[in-house]
Amino acid sequence: MKLKGKVAIVTGASRGLGKAIALGFAREGADVVIAARSDVENPKFGGSIFKTAEEVKAIGQKALPVQCDVTSEDSVNAMVQKAQQEFGGVDILVNNAGVAFYAPVVETPLKRWEMVIRVNIIGAFLCCKTVIPLMVKRGGGSIINISSLAANDRHEDVPIPTGVAYGVAKAGLERFTFGLASELGKDNIAVNAIKPVRVVNTEGMRFWMADADKSEWQSPDKMVACAVFLAQQDACGVTATVASDDELVAWHGLII
């Protein structure tokens, strides 16, 4: 068990990749805080924080489902406080909550542009700011940001399907990753970002790209293996890295 005795917060764990990572951490012995907005089954996508929590408990680990909107400072503070009360500290934070707006720039209302930036970057900032003091008390920790190839993909002829705001937000998240890593080396906290090379088959992607050819899509397993590997790091190990799942698997010989 690679994460035995560890406590992890996974944002956006009501479904999709966040849920898969939460379950992957539990299989490795971690107790998990399931943070997302859906406390009842989401009508569009399915999944809820309680559903994920049940599955974590079925694996034999403790789960704390907490309704949390990562764009709200009060909501993030309350979630982290509950984690502290329930588990006495936090070792791992996965900033996975993410949204895109699938439209060209001229058709993107300001509030949608702001929402994409708020969830993907401001959410990660608020969660880090609130969790870091708890990790410092533990003597170290690991922060994992979930990015996307959209951060630096340049298709000359094909518009980015997930919208430019999403790419801008993920580029910001990557810059945040190595900036924060250099601040937190002295506190023994690793900060890394990972992104899948192929589309991960999640509820969100199935909804937004219903008509897409899914033959090349992958299960979340490789991203989960990468997250488990990064969750074991502190500042003496892998930090300040922004890598794809394929790169991490090759560089560190990860077994899926």
Ligand SMILES: NC(=O)c1ccc[n+]([C@@H]2O[C@H](COP(=O)([O-])OP(=O)(O)OC[C@H]3O[C@@H](n4cnc5c(N)ncnc54)[C@H](OP(=O)(O)O)[C@@H]3O)[C@@H](O)[C@H]2O)c1
């Ligand atoms: N799937 C892929 O191929 C792919 C590729 C590259 C990167 N990613 C990244 O991977 C992450 C997960 O994507 P996914 O495909 O699993 O998407 P998904 O199925 O749509 O799941 C998104 C998760 O984010 C949560 N979320 C959204 N807004 C939130 C908010 N304001 N506060 C808290 N939680 C919020 C959702 O929960 P609630 O609705 O319950 O709040 C949900 O659990 C995202 O960061 C995405 O950008 C995915």
